[in-house]
Amino acid sequence: MPTMDYLIRSSRVIDVSGGDVSGASGPGANAASAPLDAEVDVLVQGGRIAEVGKGLAAPKGVREIDGRGNIVLPGLVDLHVHLREPGQEYKEDIESGSRAAAAGGITTMCCMPNTRPVNDCRAVTDLIVRRSREVGIARVLPIGAVSKGLEGKSLAEFGEMKEAGIVAVSDDGRPIMDAGLMRRALEYGKTFGLPVVQHAEDLNLAEGGVMNEGAVATRAGLRGQPPQAESIMVARDIELVEWTGAQYHVAHASTARSMELVRDAKKRGLPVSCEVAPHHFTLTDEACASYNTDMKVAPPLRNESDRQALLQALADGTVDCIATDHAPHSEVEKDVEFDCASCGMLGLETALSLSLELVNDGVIDLRRMAYLLTQGPARLFSLDAGIGTLAVGSPADLVMFNPETRWVVDRNAVQSRSKNTPYHGRKVPGQVLLTLFGGNPVFDRKGLCDE
Ligand code: DOR
Numbered sequence: 001m002p003t004m005d006y007l008i009r010s011s012r013v014i015d016v017s018g019g020d021v022s023g024a025s026g027p028g029a030n031a032a033s034a035p036l037d038a039e040v041d042v043l044v045q046g047g048r049i050a051e052v053g054k055g056l057a058a059p060k061g062v063r064e065i066d067g068r069g070n071i072v073l074p075g076l077v078d079l080h081v082h083l084r085e086p087g088q089e090y091k092e093d094i095e096s097g098s099r100a101a102a103a104g105g106i107t108t109m110c111c112m113p114n115t116r117p118v119n120d121c122r123a124v125t126d127l128i129v130r131r132s133r134e135v136g137i138a139r140v141l142p143i144g145a146v147s148k149g150l151e152g153k154s155l156a157e158f159g160e161m162k163e164a165g166i167v168a169v170s171d172d173g174r175p176i177m178d179a180g181l182m183r184r185a186l187e188y189g190k191t192f193g194l195p196v197v198q199h200a201e202d203l204n205l206a207e208g209g210v211m212n213e214g215a216v217a218t219r220a221g222l223r224g225q226p227p228q229a230e231s232i233m234v235a236r237d238i239e240l241v242e243w244t245g246a247q248y249h250v251a252h253a254s255t256a257r258s259m260e261l262v263r264d265a266k267k268r269g270l271p272v273s274c275e276v277a278p279h280h281f282t283l284t285d286e287a288c289a290s291y292n293t294d295m296k297v298a299p300p301l302r303n304e305s306d307r308q309a310l311l312q313a314l315a316d317g318t319v320d321c322i323a324t325d326h327a328p329h330s331e332v333e334k335d336v337e338f339d340c341a342s343c344g345m346l347g348l349e350t351a352l353s354l355s356l357e358l359v360n361d362g363v364i365d366l367r368r369m370a371y372l373l374t375q376g377p378a379r380l381f382s383l384d385a386g387i388g389t390l391a392v393g394s395p396a397d398l399v400m401f402n403p404e405t406r407w408v409v410d411r412n413a414v415q416s417r418s419k420n421t422p423y424h425g426r427k428v429p430g431q432v433l434l435t436l437f438g439g440n441p442v443f444d445r446k447g448l449c450d451e
């Protein structure tokens with residue numbers, strides 16, 4: 001099917017790829033050009049960004065879209081998603097996950113390897129790449145396993161997975177507990193240009209805790225795990241980064257101490273980065289007091305002082321990107337006692353709105369938000385130049401949303417195959433109206449692109 005051409009008129013268009021809004025110590029400063037933040041038109045032709053500017057002439061046959069009152073960003077980039085295909089399609093598959101992404105304005109997502117079978121070899125990477133192209137609703141970039149079968153014993157085949165298209169390696173869902181294996185992972189990761197993404201959780205300190213250790217866990221009678229289970233592993237890993245010089249990324253960083261460690265490592269010029277998930281900057285362990293299993297996640301929701309430290313770190317440049325850790329689970333895994341429930345929450349359809357809450361609360365400005373959701377993640381995993389930008393010639397991946405519209409999250413209205421959102425009933429700002437992926441409308445709330 002040939003793509004239509006579109007001209008989006010008079011939205012506030014923000015593209016920070018031309019400037020440095022990465023924060024105090026973030027990567028990739030580019031003082032030569034400035035970020036774009038202006039009310040302009042965006043012309044999409046042949047699936048690419050053809051022109052961005054004021055009062056553009058409409059070429060023949062182009063569909064004009066009135067964008068007044070809306071914001072346009074490059075399609076959002078999410079470095080941390082669980083798509084469950086192959087193997088657990090009853091929770092999610094590449095198609096339902098891509099639809100959820102499109103509804104949330106996300107056009108590029110990196111999917112974690114804890115599928116069944118695990119993505120630890122070329123055949124599984126190939127399958128994910130092929131299937132996501134067939135679906136064609138979002139760009140799916142696989143992350144390969146660090147260890148074969150996620151067993152933490154021997155390294156997976158980084159080289160052949162890299163050839164097949166992985167952009168990073170991780171045992172996410174499980175930590176790389178063995179420091180010797182982590183050393184080798186960093187060394188091989190460096191050789192192949194693959195960042196190593198750590199699920200930082202010392203299992204001996206975590207002792208199977210099902211929520212954050214502290215007063216709330218005590219009152220609820222649930223076993224807690226201390227924030228040090230995370231930060232001790234981050235500290236150890238930073239020692240290994242200093243030794244190996246390899247690129248290291250902390251997944252879903254959740255504690256105040258982790259933020260201090262990453263901040264300090266960056267000051268020392270180490271190739272250390274981190275992401276924060278919306279649930280960790282919007283919710284605390286108080287949410288577990290009602291035994292709602294949709295609040296169970298790894299790492300667990302922390303206390304208010306940890307949350308405040310994340311907000312500070314989002315603002316000051318310590319955090320490199322917002323990533324959802326979208327982790328669908330069915331009622332079979334969630335409709336059980338808190339102790340027995342699987343860890344994980346949906347994230348794709350609410351990330352933009354929850355990030356906008358940060359803007360409305362004065363924690364960050366819109367440009368910094370745009371960075372954290374587009375250029376920040378794209379640079380971390382060295383994604384292709386056209387991703388996370390509206391530069392002329394880039395694939396026309398973009399999201400248009402109304403920042404004023406408020407909507408109520410409804411677990412029964414999600415695109416995801418699972419319903420485990422912790423935000424059911426929450427009123428949030430910012431409604432996605434249109435998502436273009438390669439110039440195709442993959443989400444179009446109001447039929448703006450209809451023939
Ligand atoms: O809560 C989580 N769920 N944390 C993880 O690290 C893994 C994920 C999953 O795969 O369900």
Ligand code: ZN
Nearest residue numbers: 112172173325
């Ligand atoms: Zn994860």
